[in-house]
Amino acid sequence: MVKATRAGPAPARPGQGGERQSVGARRSVASEQAILDAAEALLLEKGYAGFSIEAVARLARAGKPTIYRWWPGKAALLLDVYHRQKREPPPDETAPIEEALVRFLRHLFDFWRTGPAGDIFRAIVAEAQSDPDARRALVAYLAERRAVFTAMIERRRARGETELPPDAALLWDSLIGFAWCRLLAFDLAADDGEIRRYVHQVATGFRPG
Structure with a gap:
């Protein structure tokens, strides 16, 4: 299995001109990076069955409300991780x-x-x-x-x-x-x-x- 590279900033989605669209309030770049790093690491370690917003929050040392403010649910966060891996x-x-x-x-x-x-x-x-x-x-x-x-x-x-x-x-x-x-x-x-x-x-x- 090829593991995703987690070094460096997450790439911008195509068509967004390098600036991510926020679901809620303006995102902290450092917090967003920590959450995406944690989500990717959890997915690689536990797979889809072991993936949850609660587990991501614990690993990233972030509050669940912060994650839900920026991603409306598990699927939205997973899609960002998926696209990040795509390179x-x-x-x-x-x-x-x-x-x-x-x-x-x-x-x-x-x-x-x-x-x-x-x-x-x-x-x-x-x-x-x-x-x-x-x-x-x-x-x-x-x-x-x-x-x-x-x-x-x-x-x-x-x-x-x-x-x-x-x-x-x-x-x-x-x-x-x-x-x-x-x-x-x-x-x-x-x-x-x-x-x-x-x-x-x-x-x-x-x-x-």
Whole structure:
């Protein structure tokens, strides 16, 4: 299992310009770092079953009200830990769009397969089926990721790229649907050729005309 690196500050979520959005009052950077460090360490040691806001508060020496003020529930905190572990490489927006999409899916499958992230995300999806707070956190996370993807497509369009999808959000949903189907079915062994065939078929289907 590949353990997540906890050194250094947590990366900003894409599309947030390096500044995190606060659920409650303005966050203390030091306190936020301590809480995320504690949450990540607890998750690596105890797994999802042993993860709780109470345990994070004890390990971080933080008050539960502080955590709940910044994260509305367990799923929201888990999603921040999940994204922190992701360490996505900077996207190469000069690469052909199909190649960029292949790299994205390949990185996502590797990330889910080689560490605890796949189990974490499955657990968040499962919890969202019965917990309204988890559902809201998951929906917000997916909306943010969709917005980042569509913004990338629009930047390419503004540079005059051709053969881009007219509906970038629908293309995103198709890519994520493929990835989620494999994740939830515990089938992350897609090789490079399979990913390339899928991306080519989907991308060409979304091209104008």
